Ligand code: AMP
């Protein structure tokens with residue numbers, strides 16, 4: 452079968468990313484399910500979580516000490532009458548109705564501050580003898596008290612729909628009494644690896660064959676981004692079989708292919724997609740690794756998403772290219788399918804330990820190691836054999852991001868890094 456060249460659109464990294472973000476913005480996440488709060492980490496909220504009461508629900512003491520009227524302790528040292536003790540969870544009838552001039556109540560962290568008092572003096576600055584306490588340090592009105600509703604008002608949104616649940620948002624859900632949460636169903640992501648040289652993980656490879664590692668790194672990344680991987684059989688570099696597996700993959704919510712998108716005679720992925728009348732948003736990005744990355748959308752007969760079409764990425768087969776292009780391009784689209792609100796790709800900066808020299812023209816994402824601690828942390832490229840070197844990448848813990856117009860980056864410069 453003759454290989455027809457597909458007309459290419461090669462974009463800068465920023466433009467390619469923007470194209471993906473624009474498509475992601477068009478996606479409306481689908482079905483949701485009710486799950487237990489205990490297994491909600493990493494899931495995406497399909498409903499907002501509202502405050503069922505003020506947070507805090509009462510004026511909360513943030514210290515162990517004495518609830519006072521700040522005017523009473525304007526001149527120190529001074530001595531006050533202790534009219535009661537309020538512990539966290541104290542029943543309402545045991546809380547003094549009013550702290551009057553010259554009075555105070557002993558109070559614990561997390562306990563409700565009684566009426567009349569407007570500040571708490573830390574126990575460290577007091578000494579109690581019988582029913583009297585000497586106050587050795589003044590306090591301003593409001594000190595060591597969080598007023599009722601200061602953190603959130605009853606009825607307000609605590610966590611937005613579209614938020615990926617982490618420990619803090621799960622803590623908020625718990626405070627609002629949500630033991631079960633409505634979250635989006637995980638999108639199914641078909642993974643199709645291509646290449647005559649690729650064999651299954653459990654096969655004994657022949658002398659020129661290699662085991663399929665990309666499907667597994669992708670499965671890990673898909674799960675991390677909120678999707679459910681569906682591994683398809685390995686596709687040979689043969690158009691008919693490849694086409695039927697691509698058609699199979701297009702029935703999922705998203706199709707990720709690896710390999711077969713470069714310029715080689717047996718790189719057939721784009722050709723087969725063109726036969727299927729796919730729409731291509733780009734067929735390359737000026738990046739390293741991952742230059743031949745392809746992004747598009749395709750509708751196949753009998754597909755579940757027939758009317759809207761299925762997004763696909765053709766990721767380059769080199770294992771590091773596959774991983775990097777997933778993070779840069781497939782992740783934001785998958786997150787949108789998973790119902791997550793869009794977020795920008797953000798880099799952090801770290802001090803470069805050794806000079807880097809590269810050719811200009813490509814935005815580079817090079818495996819690197821961030822080490823050291825506190826102010827002494829620094830980042831350095833790992834030595835690698837190029838984008839097939841997954842061993843070097845496994846030693847790395849981040850990527851240094853190099854803009855396309857820099858040739859020499861001196862040691863000591865703060866460089867952007869993408870954490871893994
Ligand atoms: P390709 O993009 O098909 O030209 O493949 C580029 C390189 O990546 C070749 O050396 C392939 O053998 C390798 N490769 C492709 N697919 C995989 C895979 N699933 N697992 C590991 N290596 C792969």
Ligand code: MG
Pocket residue numbers: 645646647710711717718768
């Ligand atoms: Mg190949």
